[in-house]
Amino acid sequence: MPRLPVFAAVLFVAPAGGSDPPPVANPAPSAGWVKARAAAVDKVLDAEAADLVGLYQHLHTNPELSLQEVKTAARMAAELRKAGFEVTEKVGGNGVVGVLKNGPGPVVLLRADMDGLPIVEQTGLPYASKVRTRDRFGNDVGVMHACGHDIHMASFVGSARVLAALKGSWSGTLVFVAQPAEEVVAGARAMLDDGLYARFPKPDYAVALHADPLTPAGVVSYTEGLALANSDAVDIVVKGRGGHGSAPHQTIDPVVLAARIILDLQTIVSREVDPLDPCVVTVGSIHGGTKHNIIPNEVKLQLTVRTTKTEVRDHVLKAINRIARAAAVAARAPEPVVTVHLEEFTPATLNDVPLTRKTVGVFKELLGGGNVRERRPLMGAEDFGRFAQGKTPIFMYFLGTITQDQYDAAKKPDAPPLPGMHTDRYAPVPEPSIRAGVRTECLAILNLLNK
Ligand SMILES: [Zn+2]
Ligand SMILES: [Zn+2]
Numbered sequence: 295m296p297r298l299p300v301f302a303a304v305l306f307v308a309p310a311g312g313s314d315p316p317p318v319a320n321p322a323p324s325a326g327w328v329k330a331r332a333a334a335v336d337k338v339l340d341a342e343a344a345d346l347v348g349l350y351q352h353l354h355t356n357p358e359l360s361l362q363e364v365k366t367a368a369r370m371a372a373e374l375r376k377a378g379f380e381v382t383e384k385v386g387g388n389g390v391v392g393v394l395k396n397g398p399g400p401v402v403l404l405r406a407d408m409d410g411l412p413i414v415e416q417t418g419l420p421y422a423s424k425v426r427t428r429d430r431f432g433n434d435v436g437v438m439h440a441c442g443h444d445i446h447m448a449s450f451v452g453s454a455r456v457l458a459a460l461k462g463s464w465s466g467t468l469v470f471v472a473q474p475a476e477e478v479v480a481g482a483r484a485m486l487d488d489g490l491y492a493r494f495p496k497p498d499y500a501v502a503l504h505a506d507p508l509t510p511a512g513v514v515s516y517t518e519g520l521a522l523a524n525s526d527a528v529d530i531v532v533k534g535r536g537g538h539g540s541a542p543h544q545t546i547d548p549v550v551l552a553a554r555i556i557l558d559l560q561t562i563v564s565r566e567v568d569p570l571d572p573c574v575v576t577v578g579s580i581h582g583g584t585k586h587n588i589i590p591n592e593v594k595l596q597l598t599v600r601t602t603k604t605e606v607r608d609h610v611l612k613a614i615n616r617i618a619r620a621a622a623v624a625a626r627a628p629e630p631v632v633t634v635h636l637e638e639f640t641p642a643t644l645n646d647v648p649l650t651r652k653t654v655g656v657f658k659e660l661l662g663g664g665n666v667r668e669r670r671p672l673m674g675a676e677d678f679g680r681f682a683q684g685k686t687p688i689f690m691y692f693l694g695t696i697t698q699d700q701y702d703a704a705k706k707p708d709a710p711p712l713p714g715m716h717t718d719r720y721a722p723v724p725e726p727s728i729r730a731g732v733r734t735e736c737l738a739i740l741n742l743l744n745k
Contacts, residue, residue: 317369319387322379323741328659334463335736336629338456339729347724348731349373350448351421357410357439360475361386367406370447370472372622377404377454379470382494384622386484388474391494394458399466402742403497403686404735405678406450406680407476411447412440441477441715445695449503449731456736466743473677479525479640482677489685499649500681500688501738503731507714509694510701511726514657514734516691518650522643523572524607525675526599527635530555530618531592533628539587546627548689549582552593555621555630558581562613567606574673575610600673602642643679648689653689653738660737661730689738693731695722 324333350371358366367388371409373490375381379392389410414425414436425437454470471490475481491497509515534548556577566572575597582593596601597614601607611634618630658664669692696712700723704712 318681322513323656323659323744326631326657328656328737331463331737331740332395332459332629332733335456335733335740339452339732342452342455343657343725343729345450346510346728347449349451350444350724350728353444353447354419354439355421355423356684357423357425357437357444358408358558359412359427359437359477360409361387361430361480362427363408363474366447367472367507367707370406370408370451373451374454374470374472376459377451377696379454380407380579385490385493386474386481386485386486386488389481389485389488389490390472390740391485391490392454392456392468392470393494394468394470395495396461396467397465399464399743401469401472401495402739403469403500403681403682404450404453404739405471405473405500405502406703407448407473407481408443408447409475409481410437410439410443411477411716413440413716413718414434415440417721419721421714438718440717440720442507442720442722443476445505445693445724445727445731447472448724448728449693449735452728452732452738453735456732457739459739460736463739463745464743465745468739469494469497476677478526478578479638479675479677482680483636486680486683488531496670497681499742500678501685501735502678502688502690503537503693503735504676504690505695505715505722506692507720507722508694508712509667509692510696511723511730512661512697513665513667513692513694514661514691514730515667515694516650516689517645517671518647519644520602520642521645521690522671522676522679523600523602523673524604524642526601526611528597528599528614528636529610529631529633530595530597531631532595533622534590534619535627536589537592539589542692545589545590547624548581548591548593549589551621551625551627552580552582552595552730554625555618556595558617558621559614560709562610562617566613567610571606572600572602572671572673573606574598575614598674626642640675640677641679643676643688643690644682647684648729649687649689652741653691656733656741657689659693660733671735689718691734693727695727696722
């Protein structure tokens, strides 16, 4: 794609939802400005790095599941307080909000998420998690920071310390948000519902990073506009009439009907949605029946739906309902029950284009142009997108967290793939990742709160 001239930024229309973002006031900073600010950040960071790595290892060893982040939240609150922030706990469950007011100027929100995942860690690291706990369904599970949220938190605490130390060089307000329950996409909504934008200074900008297990530390990647997709969870209870497996004619078999519905659902993406609009319909779970020779009364399906545009989302959700009902009519079966779990909906993450360009300009000066890479959007979902609330410009970028050697080795033919996000062997390289996290967060924020 050709690069757009700079003035084209104001003409850009975000691909879905939201109104035109406000213009970003400050001009792009000079290379000299970035160099001077980076040197100031590094001076503080050099003194804090060992402690931040210790904090990271502590968080990594002691992960907590979504909605159970009690000790993690207490630690984040203590760290922000120690750095000089005014701290409020239990915002939307285990959420923590730290506010640092430092004169007139914009309000910038920085978000880190705190939850781990139900995974038994297999990294073999000396500080690997051995935690086991009960999940919210009562199952005994291992717990691991397999999404890098511990890197997010260590960088966040580092940035709080650095920005507090550099108060003389910026003006405005920081709102540091330690968010619970990202992995169940409940935390951002819970914090917003609990008055995050009413009880605390409302942000003019919101920024977050996400650890990337596939690029080296010191490299960041980003998208303009769409970064991550809309995500919906849908249940279908396929109804039939059970009976003996040897007498199917006396039954309405919901297993056969469910199979037909699953195949019919594949035609939504292939036949109903514009091929240029990304869309996924996955049936991730199917449960029905108890025994070889019993035709059950019902079969349960669980679907995930990913889209990038509101109108496509609306169409696909209606199509799922229509196809399930039509298949039931064709099989003379009772009406299926189709439930769209609106409480599990996650809106797409749309990076504000002027904010993205302004921040990426600084990252290129800071890290070198080759280390700041544009990437394609992902059909994954993240509840950071909620912080936009339709109008706040947001920017999420991906932070490399592996060594250059690991990256190079994986490029060789027949090399095994790198352990990805949510895998039991994802082991970020702590100090270089955290340093890059703090440097990029601080420069992004200093650029927005430049005196
Ligand atoms: Zn995750
Ligand atoms: Zn994550």
